Amino acid sequence: MTWLHRWIVDLFDALAAWFYRRKYKVVAEQLGRPSHEAEGRRRGLIILEIDGLAYDYIRTALKRGYMPYLARLLLDRKLRLARWHCGLPSTTPASQAGIMYGNNWDIPGFRWYDKASGDSILCKLPGTVRAIQVQISAGRRGLLRGGSSYTNMFDGDARLALFTLSALGRDRVFENVRGLGFLILFALSPIRVLKAIGMSLWTWLVYVVKRFRSWLRPRGSHFTFLGPLLEIFNNIVFREVTTFSVMVDLYRGMPAIYAAYTGYDEIAHHFGADSPEAFRALRALDKQIRQIDRMRQVYKERSYDLYILSDHGMTPAVPFEWAYGQPLRDLIAQHTGHEVHSAEEEQGGEGLPETRVHFLLEEVRGLEARPHWQLPARLLYATRRRLEEHLLAERLEAEWDLSRRGEIAVRNSGSLSHIYFDVTPRQMDLSEIVLLYPTLVQTLVGHEGVGQVAGREGDKVIITSKDGTLWIGPEERQLEGEHPLSRLGDRDWAIDQIVRLVSFPHAGDLILFGAWDGERVVCFEEQVACHGGLGGPQDHPFVAFPPTRPLSPWQITNAEDMYDQLMAVYGGDGEGLLESLPELEDVAEL
DSSP, X not given: XXXXXXXXXXXXXXXXXXXXXXXXXXXXXXXXXXXXXXXXXXXXXXXXXXXXXXXXXXXXXXXXTSOHHHHHHHHTTXXXXXXOOOOSSOSHHHHHHHHHHSOOTTOOSSEEEETTTXXXXXXXXXXXXXXXXXXXXXXXXXXXXXXXXXXXXOOTTOSEEESOGGGTTTSOHHXXXXXXXXXXXXXXXXXXXXXXXXXXXXXXXXHHHHHHHHHTSTTOOOOOSHHHHHHHIIIIIHXXXXXXXXXXXXHHTXXXXXEEEOHHHHHHHHHOTTSHHHHHHHHHHHHHHHHHHHHHHHOXXXXXXXXXXXXXXXXXXXXXXXXXXXXXXXXXXXXXXXXXXXXHHHHTTSOOOHHHHHHHXXXXXXXXXXXXXXXXXXXXXXXXXXXXXXXXXXXXXXXXXXXXXXXXXXXXXXXEEEEEETTSSSOOOHXXXXXXXXXXXXXXXXXXXXXXXXXXXXXXXXXXXXXXXXXXXXXXXXXXXXXXXXXXXXXXXXXXXXXXXXXXXXXXXXXXXXXXXXXXXXXXXXXXXXXXXXXXXXXXXXXXXXXXXXXXXXXXXXXXXXXXXXHHHHSSSOGXXXXXXXXXXXXXXX
């Protein structure tokens, strides 16, 4: 019986290999890429990214049966599951830059502002992402060199990059398949085509029903065709095309393949990280994983290691505007607009004369005397010292353009917000901000929706909250009151990440983190689950990896560390470097 069972399995594997060879041969020939024989036959690397899926929520999805195939891989110990720290900011640009190049320096969020040029940076534009890749890849080898990148932000030096923002326009789909384009892809996969069409029609129908229900509500709603079309293309069409492309690359023997599936992230933002809608997206992704892994195991022209991971997590959130009746930008305008307006009226926006300095000096002295003032005493002291400088008015006039006091840029990335003041092109110290906007910092520090405010004062980093303030210098730390990060579990890690974030050249003059109450985080965008800042599952993505190729997930404090560990195995000749990795110890499993 054992012999018969082995014979049946071998026969099935042979038939499956023949099927895959016949199915993907035409497409592989049309691609016309050179052979990889010259690279040798080192083990290949497949990384499947589930955008935004936190370690906590993949465990929930596995226990509830939404990902049966991945659960089987874990139970059979073909993969091991662990959590890791993605670092700050907990966003896709920073995380993918770290994973693919080992460098995410000066990527302060998903959106930020360049004070020197006045440019707004948004990591959705191909030209912007391409410029960022040039910056982070200088002198570094990409993880995907010679391989393929699908639906990513950065290409990791991949030879073929489709639906990848940094490479958009470099490799066109119709050119890569020599004119046959999607006709070949769909013609060879009629079942996949019919499934995609059926799911698209169902998605459209669900959208229409939801819109019809919203019309019955008093507030009404506006029906647009763009919303469901984007969901169909992103969550269905791109998903099917990506899976097919990965399977073609397995046939071709590409050395490294990285494919990102973004459907869960977008659904979770609007419905919740553990919502039925989001978990249904995971069920569909589990089927994609099964298709790819079955071909990996059966078609063995090249041996591949499979990694499944997320770039960051997601934390349940309440939008700032919903909770407090106004967006963050309006709150900031409320506490800066009056001051800016009155200053322009009184002084014409041409500087800060000596009488104004004396007035502010007396105000600050009065604030220092108030026992319940929210700002830390050392910060008020630093502000007073600046006011007491003999040539303050002349220095301010030379360094600051006070006519631009009202030009304030707010750039939100989930529960993280950067605030920039355009009175000077350089980054401002906290005492300078208090000087120009006396009530703003106090209001933000004491606001219930703001967990922490971070900034700089000379060579020191300041992290402050309504509970206390931490001063972090090159050689020492000083704490006033309670620890501002007392509600976070990984306090030391959070301190290191905030200090690093504040040191970025394009970080805001003020950096705000939404308040975390242990269950939900305050989000500065209209999302019911978000990421970008600190607190909850957003900081803890997952990785499922082969036990024979052990990582050290507990040692990863930033996505850059993931790159170092993967490159140690797959960046060179590969196999000889495995012994240099530590043995797998207490990794959390399902």
